[in-house]
Amino acid sequence: MKFSPLLDEMIKALQVLPGVGPKSAQRMAFQLLERERSRGVRLAQTLTRALTEIGHCSQCRTFTENEQCELCASPKRAENGLLCVVESPADVAAIEQTGHYSGRYFVLMGHLSPLDGIGPQELGLEILEQRLRAEQIEELILATNPTIEGDATAYYIAEMARAAGVKVSRIAHGVPVGGELELVDGTTLSHSLMGRQPLI
Amino acid sequence: MKFSPLLDEMIKALQVLPGVGPKSAQRMAFQLLERERSRGVRLAQTLTRALTEIGHCSQCRTFTENEQCELCASPKRAENGLLCVVESPADVAAIEQTGHYSGRYFVLMGHLSPLDGIGPQELGLEILEQRLRAEQIEELILATNPTIEGDATAYYIAEMARAAGVKVSRIAHGVPVGGELELVDGTTLSHSLMGRQPLI
Incomplete structure (x- = not known):
């Protein structure tokens, strides 16, 4: 025991x-005790409220304290019939920030990873399948991470979409805009070659 | 707004x-919500309790939820009549770990820093002065940090101790054990020369 219990x-x-x-926990504790008691207490209250109230959106599985998240509740969002599959709520925020969607x-809240016991059920894929059949979805866009697990998850969902008769696409992988060719790794470069687009 | 309110x-x-x-706050929130809800709630409860119950020891000013900390409450600690002045509770833990004291x-809970409005009163020096006069203190050891502010604080307290007729000393500054001379900065090296000790 180094300090009081x-x-x-x-x-x-x-x-x-x-x-x-x-070490950082000690620094945090001292900082809170010395200078930030009231904000620290507020942090504790917010944590308690958030951890008990925040659940998953019944439609898209993202974090929300309501039954449906704001994006799913907005009828405007259903107009173009696009549905984008991502791995985490942070990905939603990143795509929203582009303003192009x-x-x-x-939101899968992860990716397929059988070794960790994460199968289709853990990712809520039965909800997605239901939506693919029940809703008027023009195109399913797969925006899982370009990792082995992300790719495997994308292929699994693509099969599901094909079976449900929904058009399915994957976001483009290639040279990042502003990057230099010679600094890009080989796999990315092959992807950018295979995914080349007609220019005129 | 990127996520739910x-x-x-x-x-x-x-x-x-x-x-x-x-970014790290977002990662922390996701981790707590996805995997650590119960431990997160416990964190919130502990924070609330700690931030409301932990105060300062009436004798040495370190953090404790009791009126006196364990070290001050132990009569064994008063036997050798030594009193060591440090800047923070972490310093107490570091010195305790050596097993040589x-x-x-x-515990000053800081150092003199007039520009930040930290004067003798903020460091509880009137409590220290009272103890110097009331208690049987053989030696006051100044173990503030070897920085400009730490040194200034040490000198200020040394004057106080002299006025109260208490012997006062400063911990040695010099080449760290295991370090190499050529890698040590000049100021430290001068300190180690000035503080040289007779060998035999």
Whole structure:
């Protein structure tokens, strides 16, 4: 025991946060105790509320404290009949920030990873299949990460979409805009060659 | 607004922690929501309890939820009449870990820094002065950091101790054990020369 029992407990509890080890937890505890007591208490209240109230959107599975998230609740979003599959809510935020997409999303909350016990059910794919059959979806856009697991997940969902008779596409992989060819890895470069587009 | 209002609020609240910006706060929020709900709730409870219950030891000013910290409450610690002044509770932990000190501590919770409005009163120096006069203190050891502010604080307290007729010393500054001379900065090296000790 290095500090008082309660302070020790506080430092240990803070280590539940990702990337926080004993040293940073200690620094956080001291900072909160010395300078940020009221904001710290507010943090604790917000954490309690968020962790008990936030669940998943019944339509797209993203995090929300309501039954449906804002994007799914907006009828405007259904107009173009696009549905974009992503791995995490952060991906939704990233795509929203581009301003080039106005359809709906489906958030997998992960990717297929049989070794970790994450199968189609854990990703809510039965909800997606239901939506593919019940809704008027013009195109399913697969925007999972360009990793082995992300690709495998995309192919799995593509098969599902084909079976349901829905047109399916994958976002383009290639040389990042502003990047230099000689600095791009070989796999990305082959992808950019295979995915070449007619120019005129 | 990138996420649901409550999730946004959670991500913002997490940024009260030192070293946590928007990106890591988002990662923390997702991790807690996806995988660590129960431990997250426990973190919130511990935070609330710690931030409301932990105060300062009436004797040495370190963090404790009791009126006196464990070290001050132990009569064994008063036997050798040593009192060591440090800047923070982490310094107490560091010195305790050496196993070479068995006296008591006085924790300043900072150092003199007039520009930031931190004067003798903010460091509880009137409590220290009272102890210097009331208690049987054989030696006051100044273990503030070897920085400009730490040195200034040490000199200020040394004057106080002299006025109270208490012997006062400063921990040695010099080449770290295991370090190589050629890699040590000049100021440290001068300190180690000035503080040389007779060998036999």
